[in-house]
Amino acid sequence: xxxxxxxxxxxLKDLQLExxxxxxLTSTGLFAVLVVTLGSLAFYxxxxxxxxxxxxxxxxxxxxxxxxxIGRSWALERENDAxxxxxxxxxxxxxxxxxxxxxxxxxxxxxxxxxxxxxxxFFQIEPSGVVLPLLVLVFLGSxxxxxxxxxxxxxGIRTRARDLxxxxxxxxxxxxxxxxxxxxxxxxFAGATVAEILGWVRILTAFDLLFVAFGVWVSRYLLSxx
Amino acid sequence: xxxxxxxxxxxxxxxxxxxxxxxxxVDLTFSAGSVTVIQGANGSGKSTxxxxxxxxxxxxxxxxxxxxxGPGYADGxxxxxxxxxxxxxxxxxxxxRENLVLAAKLQGISHPSERTEALxxxxxxxxxxxxxxxxxxxxxxxxxSIARALLHEPRLLLMDEPATGLDVKSTDAFVxxxxxxxxxxxxVVVVTHEAQFAGSVADxxxxxxxxxxxxxxx
Numbered sequence: 001x002x003x004x005x006x007x008x009x010x011x012l013k014d015l016q017l018e019x020x021x022x023x024x025l026t027s028t029g030l031f032a033v034l035v036v037t038l039g040s041l042a043f044y045x046x047x048x049x050x051x052x053x054x055x056x057x058x059x060x061x062x063x064x065x066x067x068x069x070i071g072r073s074w075a076l077e078r079e080n081d082a083x084x085x086x087x088x089x090x091x092x093x094x095x096x097x098x099x100x101x102x103x104x105x106x107x108x109x110x111x112x113x114x115x116x117x118x119x120x121x122f123f124q125i126e127p128s129g130v131v132l133p134l135l136v137l138v139f140l141g142s143x144x145x146x147x148x149x150x151x152x153x154x155x156g157i158r159t160r161a162r163d164l165x166x167x168x169x170x171x172x173x174x175x176x177x178x179x180x181x182x183x184x185x186x187x188x189f190a191g192a193t194v195a196e197i198l199g200w201v202r203i204l205t206a207f208d209l210l211f212v213a214f215g216v217w218v219s220r221y222l223l224s225x226x
Numbered sequence: 227x228x229x230x231x232x233x234x235x236x237x238x239x240x241x242x243x244x245x246x247x248x249x250x251x252v253d254l255t256f257s258a259g260s261v262t263v264i265q266g267a268n269g270s271g272k273s274t275x276x277x278x279x280x281x282x283x284x285x286x287x288x289x290x291x292x293x294x295x296g297p298g299y300a301d302g303x304x305x306x307x308x309x310x311x312x313x314x315x316x317x318x319x320x321x322x323r324e325n326l327v328l329a330a331k332l333q334g335i336s337h338p339s340e341r342t343e344a345l346x347x348x349x350x351x352x353x354x355x356x357x358x359x360x361x362x363x364x365x366x367x368x369x370x371s372i373a374r375a376l377l378h379e380p381r382l383l384l385m386d387e388p389a390t391g392l393d394v395k396s397t398d399a400f401v402x403x404x405x406x407x408x409x410x411x412x413x414v415v416v417v418t419h420e421a422q423f424a425g426s427v428a429d430x431x432x433x434x435x436x437x438x439x440x441x442x443x444x
Contacts, residue, residue, distance in 0.1 A: 001332075001334050006332065009328065009331050009332055013317070013320070013328050016320065016324070017317065017319045017320065020319055020320070020358070021319055076317070076319065079317075079318055080313055080314045080315060080316055080317070080318055081311065081313035081314070081315045082314075082315060082316060082317045082318070083315075084282065084309075084311065084313075084315040085315050085316060085317065085325070085328070085329060085332075085374070086332070087282060088280065088282070088304060088307070088309055088315070089304065089329070089332035089333060090228065090301050090302065090303075090304040090305035090332075090333065090334070091301070091332055092301060224284070224300075
């Protein structure tokens with residue numbers, strides 16, 4: 001079976017579980033909305049300063065929400081040792097990583113579709129010309145972050161220190177992607193054109209390609225032993 | 227591509243977890259159409275041996291051969307292995323049917339729904355078939371676990387305490403199922419503490435102690 005076909009089955013299973021329980025979207029979605037709301041109440045001062053503050057609040061919200069979401073997604077695999085249903089199957093090990101990344105990304109993007117308008121409204125940012133490039137930035141930033149966090153969560157199925165490992169290893173590793181995302185978002189909110197943030201988009205795309213390729217390669221070995 | 231084999235052999239198989247030696251050099255051969263029961267005290271290495279045979283762990287020393295294939299052909303060999311573990315290894319949020327359909331698709335079975343349906347009915351899972359697995363009793367969930375292991379007609383069937391939670395009637399049916407698998411040509415390896423169940427399925431009984439096969443049980 002091809003990696004993509006197997007990955008699609010893994011991702012579909014995660015989405016099926018989420019449609020059934022709505023557990024991840026409810027808990028992480030509420031958390032993300034709370035962070036943006038609190039951030040806007042605490043940091044919003046005037047329309048001039050808000051474009052500088054909003055990107056930080058948006059990306060902190062995405063980061064925490066993503067970590068919660070990915071942790072919960074792998075917790076479902078540990079319940080009943082269910083992950084062995086995947087490890088026993090004659091599929092490439094990297095398909096498990098790709099599938100879990102795809103489902104986490106899809107769920108995070110659903111939450112981001114809620115967060116982005118909320119952020120624009122709370123921080124009074126003019127949406128015209130911003131929404132589409134912002135969604136692209138949010139998507140690219142999320143790909144790098146989710147692909148890295150999923151890889152370390154996959155390692156975490158074998159270790160008790162999984163939460164510690166996530167925060168100690170993932171945050172520094174995804175820092176370049178998050179910084180690039182936050183700075184590009186700030187420039188966009190400050191009125192920069194798409195052409196002016198294209199450099200950041202390129203950096204994000206390169207980071208994404210690098211980390212997805214690294215994840216696919218290394219997951220073959222990381223998931224070869226339970 | 228699924229690979230086939232008639233025999234599984236292990237040579238000098240050892241496995242350590244840090245300083246703990248779980249398996250201390252085991253030499254065994256398992257042949258098609260035979261049922262081997264392995265018994266022994268807790269921590270004697272029985273489950274570790276099954277996990278190595280299921281390709282879920284790498285040996286520290288020694289070798290496993292699946293006919294002419296080594297673990298380098300793991301993806302192809304996995305398609306010929308069925309494993310009933312002590313933990314259910316099923317998704318509690320999915321129903322029994324959904325768990326089996328997922329397993330069938332991952333195994334690359336051409337008509338997953340039909341195969342799943344037939345096996346579910348054969349195991350009498352119809353009544354609770356569409357409820358989430360977390361609402362099942364242990365025995366009901368165990369039947370789904372057994373069905374999952376048999377879905378793809380595996381050549382190597384590994385079972386760790388497979389009769390856990392089964393009532394007398396279901397255990398009898400399960401004994402008959404193992405006999406059918408044996409007639410089909412499966413290599414069946416069972417780890418169990420239940421003497422009566424072991425006696426009713428075994429062609430060969432082995433005893434393990436501190437990571438070694440210590441004596442054949444008559």
